[in-house]
Amino acid sequence: MDARQLKIQAAKAALDHVEDGMRLGIGTGSTADEFVRLLAEKVADGFKVHGVPTSERTARLCVELGVPLYSLDDMPELDLTIDGADEIDGALTLVKGGGGALLREKIVASASARMIVIADESKLVDTLGQFPLPIEVAKFGMVATHYAVERLASRLGLSGTIEQRADKDGPYLTDGDHFILDASFGRIPDAEAIANGLAAIPGVVEHGLFLNMASAAIIASPGGARTLL
Numbered sequence: 347m348d349a350r351q352l353k354i355q356a357a358k359a360a361l362d363h364v365e366d367g368m369r370l371g372i373g374t375g376s377t378a379d380e381f382v383r384l385l386a387e388k389v390a391d392g393f394k395v396h397g398v399p400t401s402e403r404t405a406r407l408c409v410e411l412g413v414p415l416y417s418l419d420d421m422p423e424l425d426l427t428i429d430g431a432d433e434i435d436g437a438l439t440l441v442k443g444g445g446g447a448l449l450r451e452k453i454v455a456s457a458s459a460r461m462i463v464i465a466d467e468s469k470l471v472d473t474l475g476q477f478p479l480p481i482e483v484a485k486f487g488m489v490a491t492h493y494a495v496e497r498l499a500s501r502l503g504l505s506g507t508i509e510q511r512a513d514k515d516g517p518y519l520t521d522g523d524h525f526i527l528d529a530s531f532g533r534i535p536d537a538e539a540i541a542n543g544l545a546a547i548p549g550v551v552e553h554g555l556f557l558n559m560a561s562a563a564i565i566a567s568p569g570g571a572r573t574l575l
């Protein structure tokens with residue numbers, strides 16, 4: 347079973363939780379894309395859904411495949427969000443934002459009664475932190491914010507590099523027109539301490555640690571999909 351098939355397996359299992367007429371947050375990333383493709387097939391068969399996308403990328407795919415979309419302001423209370431993750435630990439704490447959509451993903455997930463995470467088993471970890479933690483920061487004062495994040499890391503005894511995300515066109519920009527810092531700590535032993543510390547830095551718009559937000563995670567593996575609660 348290749349990586350794409352595992353993503354499809356997780357997405358398929360998540361679709362069983364989507365009921366006709368639901369107000370649905372739709373995540374971002376390659377796993378969420380598979381979910382959108384399967385959802386679109388159901389919609390084409392007459393299934394009704396009110397989708398709220400977590401990124402421009404997801405919105406484009408939904409429009410292309412005919413999944414009806416609303417803004418979060420049209421639909422401020424959602425029944426369920428289905429989204430991927432970069433890392434998931436046993437307490438369902440997540441690292442998200444590898445695809446750069448963490449701010450909208452977190453806003454949409456917090457507006458949802460439930461969040462189900464879909465992932466292949468490579469995302470399940472004992473300790474978070476192997477995947478660099480994305481931190482979305484305001485453009486204004488970016489260097490000062492970078493230094494403040496470094497000071498926080500050193501206060502918490504975390505070592506590693508903190509780098510501004512860039513792509514071939516230059517500095518990476520989120521849908522909200524912010525920069526992203528990727529913090530490679532290697533280990534995040536106390537996610538709550540980092541989350542609180544980052545939230546207290548004014549230039550930090552949002553960070554990719556999702557604590558107490560996921561209701562369940564559907565983990566795909568060659569032996570089948572299992573649900574962690």
Ligand code: 5RP
Pocket residue numbers: 373374375376377378429430431432441442443444445446447448451
């Ligand atoms: C985007 C995210 C994604 O959910 C995360 O990066 C996982 O993506 P993929 O399914 O492609 O591995 O947080 O901001």
